[in-house]
Amino acid sequence: MSKEEYEAVIGLEVHVQLATRTKIFSTSSAAFGAEPNAHTDPVCLGLPGALPVLNREAVDAAVRLGLAVGSHIRPRCRFARKHYFYPDLPKGFQISQYDEPLCEGGAVTFRLNGEIRHVRLTRIHMEDDAGKNVHHPSGVSFVDYNRAGVPLCEIVSEPDIRSAEEAAEYLRAIRTLVRYLGISDGNMEEGSLRCDANVSLRPRGESKLGTKAELKNINSFKHVRDAIEHEIGRQAILLDRGEAIVQETRLWDPDRGLSAPMRSKEEAHDYRYFPEPDLPPLVVDEAWLGRARLALPELPEARHARFLALGLSGQDASVLVSERQIGDYFDAALAAAPTYPKKIANWLINEVLGRVDDARKLGNKDVPVPPAALAELVDLVEQGTLSGKLGKDVFARMWQERRHAGEIVAAESVSLVSDTAVIEEACRRVLERSPDEVARYRGGNAKLLGFFVGNVMKETGSKANPKTVNEILRKLLG
């Protein structure tokens, strides 16, 4: 069978690092990027006698995530110890959740090529992150425990994903969501968003699941796509040959574009889960849920629908919801110039976004052109005070000089010339220079009007009001 005759069945396990101030079970900083082992304490180092104390801020973040995807939040859940030996795991076990996770069910909703997709979730649970082994070229290994104890949410999906592209979009939707919620920075490069994928194939039309392989180390959107695409191809070839898929964990090697099975020893874990005796069951009552619900922002999908209803294109809406700060900026500009949603979207997407390396910076107080200033500019253009071309020039200066459009226009008389005498003078000059074209126009070639308008605009340094130019030209040529 060709690759197209198989259906890929994909489920993702996504780890989100929560951007809390302190670690999930202790008081040292959870910030990224400090000197090795600067952010450590007896608890996250697993020193004898140290006990975990649950960080309520981390629970709150996980609760908000659960609410945002429509999970059932267990009123009472438990932590469990998951055991294995590795130098980056200080206690010899991870404190995770096993049979009683905080969140069950729910779905992540996003758009794939304009079409709404729901990927159902099995569960979301909380756990502590491990440290990091650092291998020195000399052959010596070090361990940095700064990351040990940073709170994680693991989001486990149902096998609802059908393509590598969809997997990447799902992951992107999670990144957008956690950023909207303000619970994680979602940076894959810094490891605050990590992903494992379970992939299996089955003939199209078949309902039974095939044997899956688990892919690890896929830590960018590109890797997710590449690794899954490669895995689908690999399994299709094996199935075509009549070979069985081995259930195994495979490590993606992005440099070679290949995956290889992990040594069976590395994955032959018996985690020996049992309830964490150092932590009482976690109780999240209605009052807590109520507070968390109130704190939820407008979520990406709702915002997307609202933007479509404003008349924006699907593509523009997608750009505007891709980061919370873009949509916030848009809404603020729209509030100042409610008549022009599409125009504001255009200006925002074409001019503003092109000038920031990270769209999240639009949320900064010191963004050079704040939303109200953009709205003012759009107003000036739409009122005919500035032409589109002039508007762009003015925008560039607004960005550069952090001045308002009105200010620039007033101070330097860049506004459009609406003085009919001045414009008529320019029109006459243009017509005098182009006797042939005038003749052809008068002979019936109406398209040449554009040619005259263009030349008048050139003559006036784009400052003439195009509407007035049109009127005068028609009169002179008529």
Next chain:
Amino acid sequence: MVPEVRGASLVELAAGVAAKKWRSRDLVEAYLERIASLDKKLGCFLLVDGQGARRAADGVDKKVAAGEAVGPLGGVPVGLKDIFVTRGIETTAGSKILKGFLPPYESTASGRLAAAGAISLGKINMDEFAMGSSNENSAYGPVHNPWDLERVPGGSSGGSAAAVAASLCAGTLGTDTGGSIRQPASLCGVVGIKPTYGRVSRHGVIAFASSLDHPGPFGRTVEDAAALLEAIAGHDPMDSTSIPQPAGAYRKACKAGLAGMRLGVPREYFQAGMDAEVEAAVRTALDELGRAGATLVPISLPHTPYAIATYYLICTAEASSNLARYDGVRFGHRTTSAGSLEELYAKTRGEGFGAEPKRRIILGTYVLRAGYYEAYYGKALRVRRLIANDFAAAFAACDVLVTPTSPTPAFKIGERVADPLQMYLADIYTVAPPLAGVPALSQCCGFTKSGLPIGLQTIGPPLGEEAVFRVAGAYEARTDWHKRLPQDPS
């Protein structure tokens, strides 16, 4: 004036310091001298911090001289089981794997003792990781029972009990997981109380079995133990299983009398296998309590026969988990030659752990393995619930339970080492209270003909420490057993 510290009560010593009858420094010197001359024979102390103790004592004396308050335990020398981490002072849990370990922080209990004015003389011997009933499992040698040097002091807090019995310090802290405070208290003829689970913080107490570990004090008298408990009990935000309610007035309860109290006598605690002299002494004690105004009520705790099995499933499972962190990577012993990561783990742990921790790690790993959780750990948790229900039902009919602490007096060193099962049975009367999390105290209620102490156990309902102290205090007031002292070893 320097008082005779042999046989002295902690409460009296503290009162004398506060009243300027004697100086803390003199008490410290007197105890240090006893340790120096006697402890070679007893083996109680793993580390004596003379310098630190003298400095702290001088601090107390200075405060007293200046008329400042020094705390309820101001100036009295105490010892800490080496399971309490002490900032900058070697803490080993009786294990080679922690040899040289200098904790960067202080346990809540030892910190509170110091805050109450007590002076730590040092760290005390124990069964490795608190696993044992005889103190023979210490990597640093056995502790000898002051009443008979050829016999064990009990365990795992054997050093803590023996140090109080031999007057090497005025009081000690220990931990009790299946009897590790009460059984050695019984075998050494001193008072030891395991309070309600969560009453004393486990923060900084090296974990053996987290859901069963109970820190608690040893004292020469019931009031000494009460004074120590008052100092260390109370809520601690660093321990999520700590009880929020404030500590009780334990010293006051010791003198409240037991008029009108109903004492339950569980028949499962008076069955075959008990030493005849132990049974006789305990029955005599019950009579004495009856004469003191209490009503004796026959009680049944029907799930008692399952307590030992339940205990060993839970404690080994939790121990196998808690001891996973001793991997040679961050602290403690690390093997000197390892060719691979697996070998680093295997050799470090193989060299660092003694036989009993290894046995329990293997048992616990077996108990928790995939597919068997329900059959072992899950079932043990359910039986644990039934055992707790037994106690709850009993406390509907009585205020406290009174039982023997240990089925036998102190046994000989080496007598049971070859037979772990026989050793585990030493805790037959003490394992159920920690499973239920209820408080229980052991005090001396007589001696065998050969002069070995016999222990009486009083068990209270959750947070019923005051009821326990009422009974123990009233019994002590009517008897002289606590005044008997072992000979100083020569």
